[in-house]
Amino acid sequence: MKTSNQNNNLPTDEEKLYLATTFLTALRDNEWDTMRAIIAPDAVWKLPGTSILSGLAEGADAIIRRAQGLKHFGVKFQLKDILYGLHGVTLSLHNTATRDNLILDEQVAIVCEINDGKIISMATYLSDVASINAFFIDGI
Template identity: 25%
Template sequence: MSDTRRELAVRFATALGTRDEQALGELCTPDVSWTIPGTSEVSGRHEGVAGLVAVEAALAPHQIRPRLEALLHGPDSIVVLAHDTGDHRGRQLDIRVALHVQVRAGRIAALVSHMSDVEAFDSYLAP
């Protein structure tokens, strides 16, 4: 992966993890969106930096630990391959995630999550 794409991915992950709206606004297009499969509280399409921050805030209490497995890149995109695990409220999570990140003019324009077991993700996040 080019250093520029890797830097964008790292800066985005850091800004999202700390819910830094200012940094996310600089790294993302104004119409950024994140689409997540399933029926959980975070499933669906979330728009704008506020939508991304809301997803991260909703996920934080569930103590999901993503472990980066690979970063792949195409002409206008990055694919993040991760192994997500968690142990919260007596529930375990152990899934693979592919996050397709669309890049436009050097900024993140869209994210689409793909999961190895959407039902397990939904169950892990259930109230």
């Protein structure tokens, strides 16, 4: 595993692991200031679908509002794996939640691009977009 930061100012695997685990811990523990500290002010988070949480969240505050929205709906996040790339990391998750007679049971990949020690972009890939469209709706 490459751990040095020798050329092109690429993030090290240690930086990637730190940012990935810090993001997940902050999400789990509602530590929004901690989350804000690792996200670039102009970062973006893309989430597929047509739900109230879907689309483009632009900026750290919007990203945190989306994370808070996931928590509001009772989503539980189980880390399956952390996958390393050249410029970032991918979180492989199993997300679950229940509400009334709705069940969310989703395989999720969040691809995080890193620059200068911060997450600069996130893109979520889902196993079942239709289920989030039904689960994340107004009025909850």
